[in-house]
Amino acid sequence: MTLEFKQVEKRVGAETHIYPTDLKLEDGGFNILLGTTLSGKTTMLHLMAGLDRPTSGEVWFNGKNVTRAPVQARNVSMVHQQFINYPNFNVFENIASPLRIQRTPAVEIDKRVAEVAELLNLTPLLKRGPSELSGGQQQRTALARALVKDSDLVLLDEPLANLDYKLREELRDQLPKLFENRGCTVVYATSEPNEALLLGGHTATLHEGQVTQFGETAKIYRRPKDLRSAKVFADPPMNTAPVAKQGDTFVLNDTVSWTAGEQQRGLGDSAYTVGIRPHHITPAARGAGAVPIVGEVLITEFSGSESIIHFRVEGRTWVSQAQGIHPFEIGTQAEFFLDSANCIYFGPDNELVSA
Amino acid sequence: MTQKTTHQKAWLLVTPVVVLVAFNALIPLMTVVNYSFQETFGNNIFFWEGTHWFEEVLHSDRFAASLVRQIVFTTIILLIEIPFGVAIALSMPRKGPWVSVCLVMMALPLLIPWNVVGAMWNIFALPDIGLLGKTLNSLGFDYDYTQQPFSAWFTVILMDVWHWTSLVVLLSYAGLSSIPEAYYQAAKIDGASPWAIIRYIELPKMKRVLIIAFLLRFMDSFMIYTEPFVLTGGGPGNATTFLSIDLVKVALGQFDLGPAAAMSLIYFLIILLTCWLFYTLTMKDEAQ
Numbered sequence: 001m002t003l004e005f006k007q008v009e010k011r012v013g014a015e016t017h018i019y020p021t022d023l024k025l026e027d028g029g030f031n032i033l034l035g036t037t038l039s040g041k042t043t044m045l046h047l048m049a050g051l052d053r054p055t056s057g058e059v060w061f062n063g064k065n066v067t068r069a070p071v072q073a074r075n076v077s078m079v080h081q082q083f084i085n086y087p088n089f090n091v092f093e094n095i096a097s098p099l100r101i102q103r104t105p106a107v108e109i110d111k112r113v114a115e116v117a118e119l120l121n122l123t124p125l126l127k128r129g130p131s132e133l134s135g136g137q138q139q140r141t142a143l144a145r146a147l148v149k150d151s152d153l154v155l156l157d158e159p160l161a162n163l164d165y166k167l168r169e170e171l172r173d174q175l176p177k178l179f180e181n182r183g184c185t186v187v188y189a190t191s192e193p194n195e196a197l198l199l200g201g202h203t204a205t206l207h208e209g210q211v212t213q214f215g216e217t218a219k220i221y222r223r224p225k226d227l228r229s230a231k232v233f234a235d236p237p238m239n240t241a242p243v244a245k246q247g248d249t250f251v252l253n254d255t256v257s258w259t260a261g262e263q264q265r266g267l268g269d270s271a272y273t274v275g276i277r278p279h280h281i282t283p284a285a286r287g288a289g290a291v292p293i294v295g296e297v298l299i300t301e302f303s304g305s306e307s308i309i310h311f312r313v314e315g316r317t318w319v320s321q322a323q324g325i326h327p328f329e330i331g332t333q334a335e336f337f338l339d340s341a342n343c344i345y346f347g348p349d350n351e352l353v354s355a
Numbered sequence: 356m357t358q359k360t361t362h363q364k365a366w367l368l369v370t371p372v373v374v375l376v377a378f379n380a381l382i383p384l385m386t387v388v389n390y391s392f393q394e395t396f397g398n399n400i401f402f403w404e405g406t407h408w409f410e411e412v413l414h415s416d417r418f419a420a421s422l423v424r425q426i427v428f429t430t431i432i433l434l435i436e437i438p439f440g441v442a443i444a445l446s447m448p449r450k451g452p453w454v455s456v457c458l459v460m461m462a463l464p465l466l467i468p469w470n471v472v473g474a475m476w477n478i479f480a481l482p483d484i485g486l487l488g489k490t491l492n493s494l495g496f497d498y499d500y501t502q503q504p505f506s507a508w509f510t511v512i513l514m515d516v517w518h519w520t521s522l523v524v525l526l527s528y529a530g531l532s533s534i535p536e537a538y539y540q541a542a543k544i545d546g547a548s549p550w551a552i553i554r555y556i557e558l559p560k561m562k563r564v565l566i567i568a569f570l571l572r573f574m575d576s577f578m579i580y581t582e583p584f585v586l587t588g589g590g591p592g593n594a595t596t597f598l599s600i601d602l603v604k605v606a607l608g609q610f611d612l613g614p615a616a617a618m619s620l621i622y623f624l625i626i627l628l629t630c631w632l633f634y635t636l637t638m639k640d641e642a643q
Contacts, residue, residue, distance in 0.1 A: 087556070088555070097545060
C-alpha cells in the first residue's frame with residue numbers, strides 16, 4: 001500500500017496551493033502532515049483522496065497511476081475536523097453506511113459494525129442519533145465509519161482539533177493502535193508539533209505549500225533539513241540568531257560565545273544561523289555546555305508545571321521553556337543558560353549544516 | 356430554605372412590550388370577541404347572544420363550502436410549492452457569479468405588492484387579449500377564468516405558485532448553504548449517489564427551514580385574500596370564494612358583524628391549532 005506523489009502540483013487561478021511535490025508514503029505506516037493553517041495540509045489530503053485533481057504531476061497508489069481515478073474508485077476513507085455523520089441515521093446505520101453502499105451482505109455488516117463499535121467503545125450508543133452524542137462520541141462514530149470500510153488509505157484531517165483537551169488526549173492514545181495491523185496507509189494532518197511527536201510514525205513538514213522534509217518523526221525533529229522545517233516542527237517556536245564561527249568558537253555577541261562541539265569542528269569560519277529549542281534555554285545552568293546569556297524579561301507564562309519566559313537580548317526576543325515555576329519580575333535583567341551541546345546550525349542558504 | 360427573590364422592577368421593564376402587544380393584538384382581538392357574542396344595530400346598543408353566532412356559522416353550508424375550498428386550495432399549494440421550491444433550490448448554483456443573479460430573480464416576485472400581482476395575472480390571463488389566456492386558447496384549450504370554475508382555480512393556483520414558490524426556494528437555499536463542504540466530501544468518499552446525497556444529507560439538514568417554510572406557506576395560503584379578490588373576486592359564482600373573501604362579504608357586504616366576528620374567531624383558531632399541532636409533532640423527535 002504505497003502512495004506516491006510524482007511532481008504533484010496544485011494551482012487555483014494564479015495562486016499555487018501546492019508546489020511540485022515528490023512524496024512517497026510507505027505501506028502500512030502512520031504518516032503525519034505537519035504544518036500551520038493554510039500551509040496546504042487539507043489540499044494535500046484532498047489530492048491524496050482524489051477529491052481534487054492535481055494541476056500537473058501524477059498520483060500513484062500501489063503501483064497504479066490513479067491521478068484520474070475518481071474518489072469512489074480509490075477505496076479511501078476520511079475523517080474531518082468537523083464531526084461529519086449522516087444526521088438522521090443512528091450510530092449503527094452511520095457506521096454501516098459505507099458498507100451499505102458497497103452492497104455488503106447484512107450478516108457481514110452486523111458483524112463488522114459490532115467489531116468496530118466495540119473497538120471504539122460505541123457499543124452502548126449504537127441506537128442513538130448523532131444529535132444525542134457528545135463531540136467525542138460523534139468523532140468516534142466518524143472514525144468507526146472510516147475503519148469499517150477496510151480502506152487502503154485513511155485520511156485524518158485534524159480529527160482531534162475540535163475536541164476538548166481530555167478527549168483529545170484519550171483519542172490520540174488510541175489512534176495509532178486502531179490502525180495497527182490493518183495494512184492501510186494512514187495520513188494524519190495536524191498543526192501541532194507536539195501531537196506529531198506523540199503519534200510517532202513518519203512526518204512531512206509543510207510550509208506554504210511545500211513539503212520541506214519527510215522522514216521518521218523523531219529524526220526530523222532532531223535533524224530538521226533546513227530552517228523552515230525547523231520552524232514548522234517547533235512549539236514554542238525555535239530561537240534563531242546569527243552567529244559567527246571564529247576558530248573553535250561560535251560568537252553570538254560581545255559577551256556570549258561558546259566552544260564548538262565535536263561535530264562542528266569541521267565547519268569553516270563563516271556566518272551561520274544557530275537554532276536553539278526553547279527547552280534548551282533554562283534559568284539554571286545544566287551540564288558542561290551551559291552558556292550564560294543575560295536579557296530583559298518581557299513576559300512569563302506558566303502552564304502547569306512549566307514556565308515559558310520571553311526575554312530580549314540586543315533587540316532580539318528569545319524564548320525559554322523551563323520546568324517548574326520561575327516567577328521573574330517583568331522588566332528586570334535575568335540570566336539564562338543556552339545549552340550549547342543542543343544547538344543546531346544552518347548555513348547561509350538556511351540548510352542544516354550541523355545538529 | 357431558599358428565599359425566592361422577586362424583582363418588582365422587572366414589571367416596569369416589560370411594560371412597553373405589554374402595552375404594544377395590547378394595542379396591536381389583544382385589544383382588536385377582544386373587540387372581535389365582544390362582537391361575536393352580541394348583536395348590535397348601531398348606536399352602541401348591544402344585545403347578548405351567547406354562542407348563537409358560533410352555532411350559526413358552524414352549521415351554515417356556506418361556511419362549510421368556503422372552508423372546504425380553502426383546505427383544498429392550501430393543500431394543492433403546499434403540495435406544489437414545497438417540492439418545487441426545494442427542487443429549484445437544489446438546482447441553483449452554490450458559488451460563482453450566478454448566485455446573486457439567481458437570488459435576485461427569485462426574490463423578484465416577492466417584492467411585488469399583492470394587489471399588483473392580482474392585477475397582473477388578471478390581465479395576463481384574459482382569454483381574449485392576455486398572453487396566457489390567448490396562448491392557451493390558441494393551443495386549443497377552452498380557457499376562460501372569468502366563466503369556468505376550473506380555469507379560475509387553475510389561474511389562482513398558478514398565480515400563487517408564481518408568487519410564493521420563491522419564498523420556499525430562498526429558505527431552502529439558505530438551509531443548503533449552511534451545510535459544510537465536508538459533508539459532500541464524506542458522501543463522495545463513501546460513493547454515495549446524487550440522490551442519496553439529497554435524501555440523506557441535504558433534506559435532513561434542511562428539515563428546520565422546511566418546517567418554517569411549510570408553516571409560513573400554510574398560514575399565508577390559508578389567509579389568502581388580495582390576489583384572488585383582484586383576479587376573480589371570488590367567482591365565477593362562488594368557485595374561488597375562499598374563507599377570507601367570504602368573511603369580508605359577510606362583514607362588509609352584508610354588515611353582519613356578529614356572524615362575521617364569530618367566523619373570524621373560528622378561522623383564527625383553525626390556523627392557530629393547525630400550526631401548533633404541526634410544530635409540536637415535527638419538533639417532537641428533535642427534542643428527544
